[in-house]
Amino acid sequence: MDVYSQIISLAKRRGIFHPSYEIYGGEAGFYDYGPLGALLRHNVQNLWRNFYVLGEQCLEISTPVIAPYEVLKASGHVDKFLDVVVTCRKCRSAFKAEELSEEQLQALECPSCRGPLEKGRMNLMFETEIGAVNRREAFLRPETAQGIFVNFPLLYQYARRKLPFGVVQVGRGFRNEVSPRQGLYRLREFSMAEAEIFFDPEDKTHPRFGEVAGDQVNVIPAGGEELRSSVGRLMEEGIINNQALAYYLALTQRFLLAAGIDPAKLRFRQHQREEMAHYARDCWDAEIHTALGWIECVGIADRTAYDLTAHMQATGADMTAFRAYGEPVKEKRRRIVPDMAKLGPAFKDRAKDIVEQLERMEPPPEESALQVTLEGERVMLDPEFFEVVEEEVTVTGKNVIPHVIEPSYGIDRIIYSILEHNYVEAEKEGERYVSLRLPPSIAPVTAGVFPLVSKDGLPQVALDLDRHLRERGIMTFYDEAGSIGRRYARMDEIGTPFCVTVDHTTLEDDTVTVRFRDTTEQVRVPRHRLAAWIDENIRPQ
RNA sequence: GCGGGCGUGAUCUAGCGGUUAGGAUUUGAGCCUUCCAAGCUCACUGCCCGGGUUCGAAUCCCGGCGCCCGCACCA
Structure with a gap:
């Protein structure tokens, strides 16, 4: 079995994720996160918050998933967020417009049967209505960003009228994809983490650029070859247009590496002009290599003043910031x-x-x-x-009107990539042995807690210890079933970095063994020091 | 949406028109067990859905749904 199937199978077996509504035959484009997956996603999103809310001092807000028609009309999504679909009336084949040549489109002639073609458009937004009697047209949001833009005047005030400042939102987005595929890759309902950083249009410098200028990244400039260089150099050479974009490229890489992405399988690709979203002037995608090929996981776009201008025109609200001379x-x-x-x-x-x-x-x-x-x-x-x-x-x-630099993260895609990059298969006495070498900070379970054997009073000591760790905020998994090796294996397969075992020595000197997932090495730690020891060892080195 | 392939316990699979659908892993109960999926006993769970052909369908045919690959796109 290939890696992809292994992960899908593991994910389902161990409660990470699986297709939604399976007992009804399933619904393409929707996935459930199971008990471990929900923990994992929570940890990934929290790691993201560590970067953006703690590190960058961005303001986190939360806005509705349902947006009135007018909001998305103004933002351009009603008119531009479409796939053009061309169907043949005779043989009923359907094509996306981009697939056909200019001549075929002009002639409106079906490439397979020469029948008449009909041009149609499909908006990718889910429609809904607000209200019971006077039903007003509305949509499920295709991105969390608009909820931030419409709040600009209040947020600007909150940020004490100073640029630059950033606002983030972590939540669900919805896109009625023509053809959802490949598990978590293309979902109709997905989790995203978006940051909208508002800059003075004439000053897209970042105060802390110096800290990341030396970071090496792989990039593919539009129309160019892949190369590896520091973001500082890429800026100087004009390959990246401004410091703000360059800074968030570097920050994105730092986040992804902290989340467990393999640096050799990460690159940043600049969009060609024609593939850019309607609101973007420049865009770099962070692409991660997986069994599905290179997949776009983060988009870092320069949206300029597009959105704020649109909402200002639609409502007359003041979306400007004051630049003092x-x-x-x-x-x-x-x-x-x-x-x-x-x-x-x-x-x-x-x-x-x-x-x-x-x-x-x-x-x-x-x-x-x-x-x-x-x-x-x-x-x-x-x-x-x-x-x-x-x-x-x-x-x-x-x-x-401020310009917006937007790093936008597809959480589900990142989670799949993390699983794949940390999936390690080894041979152990002729049997396949699976470990997930997740960074300790994002592993769903931090510590397995076991009595070496289930007698001699060891389970009680281990149960007490388990309770103690949980009271200290550490996610544990207590297990006394089966041999100790089997219990280690269960924890390795879900990426638990540490296993704590209470043995007979514990009864004598009050120490426990801590076993490391990746090396199987063991150290003895005093029981009362254990929670602190785990906290220290979770941190990325 | 189109073309091709495929849907059997939680997972991986055998079965290709004929008894009660077989195995492995996992899981649970018990015995055993002083650190890496040990062993033994017992137990639970399955033919994607609907229609058709047939004395008889997991198996053949049709439709739907889902999954995978190819074409293609916004996180």
Whole structure:
């Protein structure tokens, strides 16, 4: 059996993940996480939070999965988040538009039977409705990002009106894929962790870039060959467009390596212009090599001001940030000042309309008549009704729509990759022996706790110890069934890094053995020190 | 969606028109057991769903659902 099948089989057998609704025949594109999988995913997401919320000081929020029509209309998803599907009316073959050549599309002729082709589009969003009586159209969100963008004004305020700042959300996204496949790779409901970092559009530098500049990464620039270099160098050579993108490339690599991804099987590929999502100007994917080939697990996109501008236009909400100049600047300004004493008597109730129009106009270079529109009629307004004044104002800064750098992580794909990269098969007395060499911090169970034999009072001591560890926040698994070797094997297969055994020596000197998953080595640790010892050994070295 | 392959206990599989669907692993109970899947006894769990052909279907045919491979795409 190939690695992929081994993992799928192991995942199902040991409660990591399996297809949803199986007793009803299954539903493609949906997967359940079992007891161990839920723990594993929790740990992976927590590790991610360690990077983004603790490390980067991003603000974590949580917004609804259901979004009203207008939100996703404004964001462009209603119109652009489509797959163009071409079907033949005669032989009923269906193609994605990208598969066909220009000529075939022009001719609208089926490549297999020459029948007439029909162009159709399919939106990838799940539709739903809000309300019982007045049903309003809505969608399940295709990304968590929009929930962050629509909250920008409040978040900007919360971040004390300073750029850059980041906001993250960990949650579910939904895409009604045409053809879900390959287990956790393409799901219709999936877990994502997204960060939206708001930068001044003219300053995409990162204050801590220096810390990562030396990190070596594998990259494939658009239209170029794969190469390995430091992110600092890639920046200097212009291969990566700005520091912010480069920084998050490096940070993403650090996160993935901490999660147990094999560095040799990780690369960053820049999107070609035509494969970019509708909202992105530049995008780098972190791709991980697995039995399924290179799979995209993280997208790091420069969304520019696209989303904030869209929501600002749709709602009129202020999505700008204030950029203070170093020194206040004195600016000369010319302004039209209406003369109300004359406008009022002359135009009566239409005077207000004229004033509003004048406010939006460019001041004329000299005293001359201005054209206004009154009830659909063009009227020339003599210079006597207004004055053009020149004034000096002090400008302390200006309002800009921030640019967004978005690292977006597909948690399920990453979890599959972690399992595959840490799956180790060995021979043990002619039998296949499986270990998952997960980093201790993400392993679903941290410590197995066993009595060496189930007599002589050892189980009671071990049970007490198990309880003690759990009270200290350590996920344990107590087991007294079968030989000690079998119990170690059970723990190795689910990636438990440490096994603690209570033996007869424990009764004499109050120490226990701790056995390491990857080396099977053992050390004796005083029982009262054990929780602290485990905490210290969980940390990545 | 298209083409090809495949659906048998939790997992891996035998069975290819004819008794009560067999094995291995796992799991549970018990015996045994002083550190790496030891042994023994017992036990639980299965032919993806629906229709058809047939005296008789896990097996042949049709449809659905699911999985895998290829074509292709946003995490």
